[in-house]
Amino acid sequence: MKSAVVQLPGLNRDRDMIAALTKISGKAPVTVWQTETEIPDVDLIVIPGGFSYGDYLRCGAIAARMPVMQAIKAKAEKGVKVLGVCNGFQILVEAGLLPGALMRNASLKFVCREVKLEVVNADTDFTRAYSKGQIIRSPVAHHDGNYFADAETLKTIEGNGQVVFRYAEGTNPNGSMGDIAGVMNTAGNVLGMMPHPENLIEAAHGGADGRGIFASALEVIAA
Numbered sequence: 001m002k003s004a005v006v007q008l009p010g011l012n013r014d015r016d017m018i019a020a021l022t023k024i025s026g027k028a029p030v031t032v033w034q035t036e037t038e039i040p041d042v043d044l045i046v047i048p049g050g051f052s053y054g055d056y057l058r059c060g061a062i063a064a065r066m067p068v069m070q071a072i073k074a075k076a077e078k079g080v081k082v083l084g085v086c087n088g089f090q091i092l093v094e095a096g097l098l099p100g101a102l103m104r105n106a107s108l109k110f111v112c113r114e115v116k117l118e119v120v121n122a123d124t125d126f127t128r129a130y131s132k133g134q135i136i137r138s139p140v141a142h143h144d145g146n147y148f149a150d151a152e153t154l155k156t157i158e159g160n161g162q163v164v165f166r167y168a169e170g171t172n173p174n175g176s177m178g179d180i181a182g183v184m185n186t187a188g189n190v191l192g193m194m195p196h197p198e199n200l201i202e203a204a205h206g207g208a209d210g211r212g213i214f215a216s217a218l219e220v221i222a223a
């Protein structure tokens with residue numbers, strides 16, 4: 001499976017993402033700069049975390065309007081998998097590829113810690129390596145991770161199984177509605193999540209709980 005990592009000014013988790021994808025798929029992803037209007041033929045596009053455009057206006061708001069996003073939208077419409085992590089999630093929401101909004105953390109503070117995640121939906125292209133209800137560890141590092149959706153949207157995404165991850169065991173770090181940590185689109189090929197699975201994929205990281213997301217998306221789940 002081939003993958004691409006999107007790069008924009010201010011993103012700082014691109015190298016971690018490239019390392020994770022290379023390690024798990026055995027192939028280095030291609031990198032795509034924000035001004036590019038064509039994305040090579042890949043199976044998975046990842047928008048990593050960071051502080052695109054210094055988080056000015058709103059996290060992800062400027063990045064969402066860069067030319068590369070039109071190319072990502074076109075690929076997503078064709079069914080290519082798209083994963084947005086942290087700032088990548090914020091960008092996907094700002095670009096209208098995912099429902100809801102990410103507001104300032106309820107504490108009004110940047111949070112950088114480990115949380116527990118419940119795999120709410122294990123029947124997705126990104127979570128097949130896990131089982132439904134499985135609890136995994138994951139780091140988080142953000143100040144705008146407080147997921148919000150209006151009542152109707154919330155009902156729809158909960159009903160459709162679009163809520164893929166929830167903060168578990170009282171570890172919600174940001175006040176997100178329904179403890180929502182990750183959501184996907186209705187087609188099931190675009191996933192956004194605030195936690196950073198790329199930072200927990202091998203023993204040197206202190207565990208590999210995040211590996212399953214990439215193994216699922218890249219279809220390299222060990223039999």
Ligand SMILES: NC(=O)CC[C@H](N)C(=O)O
Pocket residue numbers: 048049050051052055059085086087088141142143144145
């Ligand atoms: N690690 C990240 O991607 C951070 C996202 C965003 N800059 C925030 O702080 O909310």
